[in-house]
Amino acid sequence: MRFAFTDDQKMLRDTVRDVLQRECGPEVVRSVWEGRPEAAAAVWATLAETGVIGMTASKDAGGLAMSELDSILPFEEIGYAALPGPLVDTIAVGIPLLDAAGTNSQKDQWLESVATGNGKIIVAFEDQAVVPYADSADVLIAERGGAPHCVPMSEVSVVPEPSVDRARQLARIDFEESKAHRMRDDVDGHALLSLAKERATLATAAQLVGLSRRMLDMAVQYAKDREQFGKPIGAQQAVKHRLANALIQQEFARPMVYRAGWSMATSQTTNEIDVSLAKIYAGEAATFVAKQALQVHGAIGYTIECDLHMWMKRAWALAATRGDAAFHRERVGRQVL
Amino acid sequence: MRFAFTDDQKMLRDTVRDVLQRECGPEVVRSVWEGRPEAAAAVWATLAETGVIGMTASKDAGGLAMSELDSILPFEEIGYAALPGPLVDTIAVGIPLLDAAGTNSQKDQWLESVATGNGKIIVAFEDQAVVPYADSADVLIAERGGAPHCVPMSEVSVVPEPSVDRARQLARIDFEESKAHRMRDDVDGHALLSLAKERATLATAAQLVGLSRRMLDMAVQYAKDREQFGKPIGAQQAVKHRLANALIQQEFARPMVYRAGWSMATSQTTNEIDVSLAKIYAGEAATFVAKQALQVHGAIGYTIECDLHMWMKRAWALAATRGDAAFHRERVGRQVL
């Protein structure tokens, strides 16, 4: 029993953190928010250079063949920075699916270009009414009739459906199915899609942890800086206890997410329930921290001039997506009771 | 629309309050707690003299023919004092049942003596596994086969079942049914028993409000008196907010209870749901206030030397009796949804 990341995993986290700190300040997120998704393009390119975009690709495909556990900390950092774009879909879900189920021609067309940062994948499961980042993606991997399909975005119709998080370009999508879209039929497409759903959920949970940490950092900083009644508001016991509660909820969510990463990476029999626990705790922590951070900020937090709102809205969206609390609690409940 | 008690109702409340303040200090409750139920006998007698015990009896029976609304404030005061004894059973439930469904001989034997304080009624509905105060009662009114029965306690077997609230002598009871026990068969016994259940629930809710008020008073006083770190603990914002939350929950429960009293007294069609709302809010307020009061008291509140525990345990017991939160929430839910 050893519950800690390896030095390699931490080094990768530090790499991602450095890139995002340098290249993805709040002003970048804000630019995307205001309708300029190209503002994040350079970040994507730098991440690709460091190997993060292709990290889950097999070595044959020029990737690092990294596991779900290896990608947990990078996704946490991506959440911390609120970097917009189909990162989960591309890294955690799309590349492994393409690698495992793509035909040779699909792989030739997409795998290397995506893994090296020259293309973006979005993934649509059949239970999704809308998908994010369709505007900026190059290829869609879609579940249809229980089987995976690989469709160039040029063949996909996209109807925007604005999200409250304007950096998440949501859309309804549709496509005319053709033979060329079908992925390999000599693999168990259903099983791969199931696995893909768990991976999407896990990576989303990791992002939620990062969002939570950032909102808490913002609130703590604000509580130290803002003075009322002649002292920092962070000296008020009510503010202290509010932020202490936020920290507790966040810190008890983290090991749940890390553990789910390990369960996925080592194919534990409990991995579905572990992923559900991760999503429940991470989602509840992030929305709870959001609420505390907003209350600590007061009126300033209630404006779109303050950066907080971009993280808060991402947290609301991600907590409800890839199975909301009701869905995952029910899944846990069926196992436990 | 006028949501206020009359001067008469308030005068009656003041009378009860004065009697209890004078004669039912915590030491009286403690005596009963320690196994001397006779310690409360004088209080019962004084209450009878003021007419409170017989208040619900019809004028024919020498009572004041007072309504469920009239008895709300007295029961709140009884809760405030934590006076032990079958007050709800006798005043709110037993006397009106005896009055409405008693045979002439049952009434002759019990009604006047009970109404004047010379006897105590306990009431047992069929869904009750245990009943309180069987030890100190003179007559039992029991639901059996859906019909009310009136049984002298001398004919009832009583097996004690200790409550965590030692002032509430709980017991399992049983009796051999005989013809003499049957109450009048020319009245709708089923309807009277249903009404009796609502009355028992309502009076219990009123007691819970009183219990809550007393615990909050104790906690506020303690917070003013107890000093730590060179100042009263009540100057700490965490203590302030805890007690403010307690007050809010309590004060929003009160009108729900008063309203249910009015609904019962005026036979509104909504009276079942109104009684459920009263019980839910009063029960949750009392248990919430209990928890806050204990935390404010700290270790001292955690001993049986401090009076608080007697109120706290009564609150736990009453919140769960006459239908707990789950029961009443379901009853409300069926109406609302």
Added chain:
Amino acid sequence: MDLDFTADEEAFRKECRAWLEANVPTEALRSGDTREGFRQHIAWENVLFDAGWAAVSWPKRYGGREASLVEWLIFEEEYYRARAPSRVTQNGIFLLAPTLFEFGTDEQKERILRPMARGDVTWAQAWSEPNAGSDLAALTSTARRVEGGWRLTGQKTWSTRATFCDMAYGLFRTDPAQTRHRGLSYFMFPLRTEGVTVRGVDRLDGDEGFAEIFLEDVFVPAADIIGEVDQGWKVAMATTSSERGLTLRSPGRFMATASRLVDLYHRHRDRSDPVLRDQVIQAWMDAQAYRWFTFQTVTRMMQGESIGADSSMNKVFWSEMDVRTHETALALIGELLELDEGAESAVDQGQWMKGFQFALAGPIYAGTNEIQRNIIAERVLGLPRK
């Protein structure tokens, strides 16, 4: 105690309902916190005033109906039930007007009230300053006495709809030798005049609901002080108490939200788990609790009692109930909750997310709930200040 409405009250309700059914615009107006929507709402306020419904509890001479507090609550219930437009005049009618009734001169009342209630002159509050939010007494804006009046200088913030309004009111330090609560006066001042700059600030939901107001030597005639010079704190406190209490958030609003929630529940029953069902029940019950608490309070007021710090309990209760109710709605909606107004697939046109964001301001504005709990603890329970 008589919780039935009187025949007069029932008649009043019937009249409200009939008028609203006939007059409430069938098509939803744009948000009153946008420029275009504000104009639409003002047109509605004109209609409302001309029919005598703009300020039902006011004296008839100012355009009211001299309705009792209970009748006012009935009006509100009917207003929200009819889903009538939100009141962009509320910072005038519900916050400034009570102050004028208590402290204003006859001249001020004659001049100000009717145009305010009709929406001909619109009012914004100007309480906070960048460094005086919760700590209102830390304000630094000043008023300098000049011939015939005063010159105001300083900066105000979180001024709701000030970008669209004509006038504002707030506190300024008239005695520079005094600090904190002393030496302040309560001014009404124009927003469209020389020396005033108003900068809109977008709210969480993207609407331009707030503004900053910059004042540089802005002239205000002496007649536009309310109450006595240097007594502004006392005058203002009367207003903040009505802001917290009944007038800002009457139960009708939450009863309407609760019934819309029940309706949403029925439409989403397929995905709603039993825990959400219970939360829907809780939301409905809480709206009831708030209603009965309010009728009890109103009865106390009608019997001449003053409510004072008790109104802080109202504020905490309704603001937190409103957040919980919207959270429950969003949980019922599930994954699609993030869809914004204008998204075709949005449930109920995205109004629940919009309402949720609006509700989140509840625990912050009109005195944060932290401040309210301090008030409850200190003034109602008597706990020591320090």
Added chain:
Amino acid sequence: MDLDFTADEEAFRKECRAWLEANVPTEALRSGDTREGFRQHIAWENVLFDAGWAAVSWPKRYGGREASLVEWLIFEEEYYRARAPSRVTQNGIFLLAPTLFEFGTDEQKERILRPMARGDVTWAQAWSEPNAGSDLAALTSTARRVEGGWRLTGQKTWSTRATFCDMAYGLFRTDPAQTRHRGLSYFMFPLRTEGVTVRGVDRLDGDEGFAEIFLEDVFVPAADIIGEVDQGWKVAMATTSSERGLTLRSPGRFMATASRLVDLYHRHRDRSDPVLRDQVIQAWMDAQAYRWFTFQTVTRMMQGESIGADSSMNKVFWSEMDVRTHETALALIGELLELDEGAESAVDQGQWMKGFQFALAGPIYAGTNEIQRNIIAERVLGLPRK
């Protein structure tokens, strides 16, 4: 990261489980907080020690097995799973011993540890005083230097099981010229000696679990100070941190409670509404969360990190989880929840109400949760003290 147990760890678990299955008394002992029960529990402690299970993480020379922290957690999981008796030696083994290991002399360790772990000499903590609870530095008990040692005078309170114990430990002011945290020393002192009066105080659940200790000129040899004279605060703080943290409440305890709750749920399924079902799930999940958080912490410790103020998060989490879990159990039981131990109709012999009352102390003792949240805010988040 490897969340599987190693072969050695699995073997250790197997050994624990086998021994406990063979040795845990089949009939429940009386409460260890009653005189008779205390005696029964001590007999059990003897058995435990003689088999080498009393303090698994201690060095072998003191009767331990030099188990790793992970192995200690495994032992605890097995111990609670087996429903073995509660540890009446815990205030010695888990609170005093860590202090002795860090600050004690070799002589002290040789003399004290084995009898402590075997239950031959039993230990009570004596931290609080009537006017020094949360504010421990306000204590007024003194130690006067005399030939060969010290004379202790003062009053201690909330001393768990001091009525039954042989010895106690606590802080006394050795330098009368100093105040607050300065000039205190950490003493071990006898409870059955001249000048000591112990008065039992009944807990909420009626057991005589607490005591007050009155000391009048009680002699203590110089050898019974731990650490340096006047440095007692520093020494004590090391202990209070282990009190809050892992050693006092290991996850095994809550996992066992959660599985008993699941079992109760299955037996009361007929009356349990879906909301209670969800609370049962929550209780189970929280016990899991606490377990994984703890394994993460223990890994940090095994890598040489010091945990410090983070342990306050443990304290808040487990204490509030424990209350919630018991509240859920009581809600499942419903109307019969008030039945006490000894009531025939009580569900599970009334243990849930008993456990609930015990759980209620969690947010109070070992530093109230208010104090813990202050620590988290100030020392972990770095918020200003004043």
